[in-house]
Ligand SMILES: Nc1nc2c(c(=O)[nH]1)N[C@H]1C(S)=C(S)[C@@H](COP(=O)(O)OP(=O)(O)OC[C@H]3O[C@@H](n4cnc5c(N)ncnc54)[C@H](O)[C@@H]3O)O[C@H]1N2
């Protein structure tokens with residue numbers, strides 16, 4: 001059995017970022033830049049006022065001085081002339097600083113007279129309230145690097161630097177194929193001995209959280225021909241994810257079904273719990289991630305392997321999920337050779353210190369309710385010794401992953 005780290009490394013090594021495409025700014029949020037965004041202008045384009053007030057020469061604007069107001073410079077309508085000695089120009093936030101002026105007299109520090117003069121009530125410091133040309137960024141500057149997932153802030157920056165379109169990696173299309181005779185879609189009639197399929201829906205949501213576009217395929221029964229046909233249909237996807245049929249039972253048919261289709265197995269089985277019978281390989285050009293059917297196993301494998309795979313396909317490195325330090329809220333048993341991921345509640349420490357992670361007492365991999373209520377997964381490395389309550393542990397915080 002492979003370690004979690006080795007399995008993840010092999011999955012990532014087999015994946016390449018999707019091709020770039022050009023999308024409009026509102027579409028670009030959450031996507032990963034395929035090339036740097038280079039500013040097409042300098043911002044601000046000129047020295048501008050940061051406040052409403054008067055553009056003045058600081059040398060003239062001593063407390064008690066009276067300056068002649070010779071014009072006005074609102075944002076978008078620069079004053080054409082120049083400010084000479086003893087003069088001022090009425091200016092508003094964002095207005096271009098007129099020639100000759102070097103500072104702004106704040107409106108609150110001035111008193112306009114009916115005679116076209118303005119009284120300086122507070123001495124003006126040279127350069128005060130002037131935003132220099134290029135303060136924010138300069139034309140030609142790479143304001144956003146390639147390989148960055150675009151935040152709302154980045155979208156604003158791209159717009160300000162005069163880009164209406166951005167080259168990003170295509171959102172990875174992930175085919176999701178749930179298999180099993182016993183499963184039915186929520187709301188559909190449930191066959192005798194059947195259960196409702198939760199995996200496809202949960203995984204589709206996880207794919208969205210990871211920046212991908214889920215393509216949920218119809219459920220395939222435990223029948224090699226049906227599984228093969230469904231998998232063939234999904235070959236246009238950047239990744240095919242199956243759930244169920246990954247284990248050793250007579251009805252666990254994913255490998256049997258895909259074999260004759262030319263499936264090349266990379267590995268099967270990982271030293272982890274839940275999630276041992278994970279399959280990874282390639283069907284033609286399409287990488288295939290075969291997740292176990294147990295709902296918690298499928299989602300935990302989704303966190304550990306599918307999210308990094310989505311990141312890699314999206315143009316990011318595909319780092320493992322970030323772990324944080326916590327302390328055990330209950331004693332933990334010694335672990336065997338499989339790395340364990342325990343569903344746990346996470347609570348702030350009573351006093352200062354790391355949060356407290358308390359595992360749910362029953363960790364059966366069919367139990368979705370405990371997964372939904374869990375805030376975190378406690379990592380228990382292979383062969384970890386028993387730990388008392390209060391001992392330090394590493395946790396993956398599920399909320400941080402958007403799950
Ligand atoms: N003799 C052994 N039996 C099992 C082993 C083993 O090593 N030796 N491994 C166990 C482990 S661990 C897991 S995990 C499961 C994984 O099995 P499969 O991937 O083959 O999944 P299925 O057998 O098809 O289903 C398992 C379980 O999950 C339910 N299921 C399946 N699909 C869905 C779905 N879309 N939504 C909700 N629930 C689903 C299914 O009804 C089963 O109850 O194998 C163990 N057995």
Ligand code: MOO
Nearest residue numbers: 274275276297365
């Ligand atoms: O690994 Mo299975 O996923 O333990 O239930």
